[in-house]
Amino acid sequence: MTLKTYFLESEETNINSYKDFYGEKLTYDILKRVVQAKKQIEEKTCKGSQFLGWMDLPEKELQHISKYEEFKTLFNKYDTIISVGIGGSYLGIRAIIEALSIPFEKKQKEIIFAGHHLSSRYLKHLLNYLENKNFALVVISKSGTTTEPAIAFRFLYKKLIEKFGEKEISKRIIVITDKEKGTLRNLAKKYQLMSDVVPDDVGGRYSVLSPVGLIPLALMDVDIKKLLEGAYFIEQIIRKENELEKNPALQYALYRNLNYATKKNIEILATYRPELFYILEWWKQLYGESEGKDYKGIFPTSNIFTTDLHSLGQWIQEGERNIFETLIDIKEDDDLELFSQEDDSDGLNYLTGKSLNYINRTALQATRSAHISGGVPNFTIEIPVLNEYHLGGLIYLFEYACGISALTIDVNPFDQPGVEAYKNNMFKMLRKPGY
Numbered sequence: 001m002t003l004k005t006y007f008l009e010s011e012e013t014n015i016n017s018y019k020d021f022y023g024e025k026l027t028y029d030i031l032k033r034v035v036q037a038k039k040q041i042e043e044k045t046c047k048g049s050q051f052l053g054w055m056d057l058p059e060k061e062l063q064h065i066s067k068y069e070e071f072k073t074l075f076n077k078y079d080t081i082i083s084v085g086i087g088g089s090y091l092g093i094r095a096i097i098e099a100l101s102i103p104f105e106k107k108q109k110e111i112i113f114a115g116h117h118l119s120s121r122y123l124k125h126l127l128n129y130l131e132n133k134n135f136a137l138v139v140i141s142k143s144g145t146t147t148e149p150a151i152a153f154r155f156l157y158k159k160l161i162e163k164f165g166e167k168e169i170s171k172r173i174i175v176i177t178d179k180e181k182g183t184l185r186n187l188a189k190k191y192q193l194m195s196d197v198v199p200d201d202v203g204g205r206y207s208v209l210s211p212v213g214l215i216p217l218a219l220m221d222v223d224i225k226k227l228l229e230g231a232y233f234i235e236q237i238i239r240k241e242n243e244l245e246k247n248p249a250l251q252y253a254l255y256r257n258l259n260y261a262t263k264k265n266i267e268i269l270a271t272y273r274p275e276l277f278y279i280l281e282w283w284k285q286l287y288g289e290s291e292g293k294d295y296k297g298i299f300p301t302s303n304i305f306t307t308d309l310h311s312l313g314q315w316i317q318e319g320e321r322n323i324f325e326t327l328i329d330i331k332e333d334d335d336l337e338l339f340s341q342e343d344d345s346d347g348l349n350y351l352t353g354k355s356l357n358y359i360n361r362t363a364l365q366a367t368r369s370a371h372i373s374g375g376v377p378n379f380t381i382e383i384p385v386l387n388e389y390h391l392g393g394l395i396y397l398f399e400y401a402c403g404i405s406a407l408t409i410d411v412n413p414f415d416q417p418g419v420e421a422y423k424n425n426m427f428k429m430l431r432k433p434g435y
């Protein structure tokens, strides 16, 4: 098994540890609901069951690796890829790219994100920056009508034509959108742009293992086959195993819902690896948009430790006890060994011979223990090493557990009606026709 889980400080996640902590009755009540939710997902009888396509993506997309290879070959000549999109059409891509990139390494090919906010400063300087770049665009929007990426795309499309001429648009743009509907699909048809489809039955925040994520990742030389294989491996475990001890999605969903039922309604997803920053951002969208409905749901937030121990550590240790923690623990890291200094003027000689990763993971263990003693429960997902394979597994685990968690509190995990409220107001104020 590629992912290992721990509850509190026990070496194994089993029902007894939950019972001891949350009480027998509550543990079994919630376990029953969690198991039922998984059954409803598998039988496709749950709320939002028309959006369960994400479950089969690993196996399905593994059949299409050659298509992604073709896109990669066609786009290899460009030095800059601009990925235009927001929410589920943005976060997963950035999460994987950043998790795998090597700090300070100057790459031959660069990816830039756009359309994920409305900052004119950002877009203006991006357009200037592109002046000397041999760039191409991947524009992603399931609905094909989202304002932020639509505005960015209008500017970038014009820039592309100004710089390379109209004849290049069919060679330098990939559109990923609905197969029939939306402005982007119309544009792709009209100008015969290269395109791919966001499957009907896959919602935005569950789409990173579909063409939405796989095309830009393949263009940036991410090993998407490994990513999908890792996801498929975890899929087999999660979907086949019905025993709590063997199923990390059941464990994580049970843990979250036990906390929610005991008035802990804020979850901190934490890691000691800063390269996971955007994985945490992606997870926040996944859980926030899936669960926060009908005036219910756990508020998802995130921390990078040890950095945030020097800002929010105090609150976590001694603030209001309405929080619980989930930890992503990556065992291996590039290593550096502490060396001794003759005069020990910085007092660090006691660490001589110890690796920096060992010190970082000691900080993790020490903090986890302090938080648990301070009344902050902990669930740890341990991953041996950060690579495509294990990221694929982690993504699948989070997606499946998210579906189970939301259904356990009787919420539809796959819609997002609340997102429309700000848009309606904004469109009215901007006098968009029809609003």
Ligand code: PA5
Residues within 6 Å of the ligand: 086, 087, 088, 089, 140, 141, 142, 143, 144, 145, 146, 149, 203, 204, 205, 206, 289, 416, 419
């Ligand atoms: O999960 C979702 O469906 C949303 O968060 C979308 O990903 C986001 O709003 C972007 O939508 P679209 O891909 O239609 O531009």
